[in-house]
Amino acid sequence: GENVEQHPSTLSVQEGDSAVIKCTYSDSASNYFPWYKQELGKGPQLIIDIRSNVGEKKDQRIAVTLNKTAKHFSLHITETQPEDSAVYFCAASISGGYQKVTFGIGTKLQVIP
Amino acid sequence: GAVVSQHPSRVICKSGTSVKIECRSLDFQATTMFWYRQFPKQSLMLMATSNEGSKATYEQGVEKDKFLINHASLTLSTLTVTSAHPEDSSFYICSATLGMDASGGELFFGEGSRLTVL
Numbered sequence: 001g002e003n004v005e006q007h008p009s010t011l012s013v014q015e016g017d018s019a020v021i022k023c024t025y026s027d028s029a030s031n032y033f034p035w036y037k038q039e040l041g042k043g044p045q046l047i048i049d050i051r052s053n054v055g056e057k058k059d060q061r062i063a064v065t066l067n068k069t070a071k072h073f074s075l076h077i078t079e080t081q082p083e084d085s086a087v088y089f090c091a092a093s094i095s096g097g098y099q100k101v102t103f104g105i106g107t108k109l110q111v112i113p
Numbered sequence: 114g115a116v117v118s119q120h121p122s123r124v125i126c127k128s129g130t131s132v133k134i135e136c137r138s139l140d141f142q143a144t145t146m147f148w149y150r151q152f153p154k155q156s157l158m159l160m161a162t163s164n165e166g167s168k169a170t171y172e173q174g175v176e177k178d179k180f181l182i183n184h185a186s187l188t189l190s191t192l193t194v195t196s197a198h199p200e201d202s203s204f205y206i207c208s209a210t211l212g213m214d215a216s217g218g219e220l221f222f223g224e225g226s227r228l229t230v231l
Contacts, residue, residue: 034220043119043206043222044157089156100147101220103156 002027004092006104013080014112021107023090024072030092033066033073034101038087047088048075080111115141117209119223126197127231134192134226136207142187143209147220148180151204163190197230204228 003026013019025033031052036044050057050064050073057064061080066073077084087108093101116139126132136146145164149157161177163169163184171177179201181193190209194201206225 036222041225041227043117043208043225045222046219049219100159100162105156106154108154 002030002092002094002102004090004102004104006090006107008107009105010108010110012110012112015080015082017080019075019077019080019084019109019111021075021088021090021109022072023074023092023104024070025092025102026071027092027094028068028071029094032093032101033064034091034093035062035064035075036089036091036103038089038106040086044089077109080109082111082113085109085111115139115209115211115221117143117207117221117223119207119226121226122224123227123229125229125231128198129196131193131195132197132228134194134205134207134228136190136192136209136223138188138209138221141209141211141221143190143211144187145210146184146190147208147210148182148190148192149206149208151206151225153204157206160192194228197228199230202228202230 006023034049037047038044048062048064050066061078063076087106089106090104091101118137120135148160151157160175161169161171163182165184165187169182184190207223208220
């Protein structure tokens with residue numbers, strides 16, 4: 001089955017700096033890669049996703065890149081703000097969420113004011 | 114985006130009792146719902162996949178008699194933890210999807226339910 005590795009497990013940045021979280025996946029058939037933000041005591045919220053026919057996607061301060069050859073994808077958050085502090089999960093699946101999604105272990109991001 | 118509601122958000126029960134958690138899709142019909150379990154500071158572990166009107170598909174190592182899942186309608190799935198024990202204490206999260214055709218397969222998550230078994 002699919003295996004998703006994520007790093008770093010914790011990340012501290014100064015407010016205004018950029019944060020980068022990296023993930024790798026094992027199943028070359030995976031074609032949907034969402035990123036979720038989870039605040040304490042809440043369910044995950046989708047923040048951005050990318051499909052295998054696209055190499056990069058951007059939404060305001062958040063961007064995701066995908067390298068299918070190397071089987072890795074990354075989340076980039078620019079101009080970080082304290083409210084960006086949360087746990088971020090990468091994930092991979094085949095044919096979108098209709099199939100089960102495999103999650104990375106999560107990255108706890110702390111943005112220091 | 115679509116809204117998924119989970120209830121209750123927190124529940125405390127005595128060992129040996131059963132607890133039911135509900136997951137509702139409020140503004141869409143969910144063809145498939147998923148149940149996850151999350152331990153502190155860990156990732157989400159898929160427990161089972163349920164499709165409306167059919168039996169749930171459980172992941173390896175998940176006891177189907179322990180964690181009963183019912184998906185009676187396109188807007189409601191329930192997880193019942195039977196004869197709960199302290200080791201069942203965890204954060205349970207559901208998610209729902211419209212399926213690939215309608216939404217591109219995006220998952221919509223509930224807010225989670227914190228179960229504490231005394």
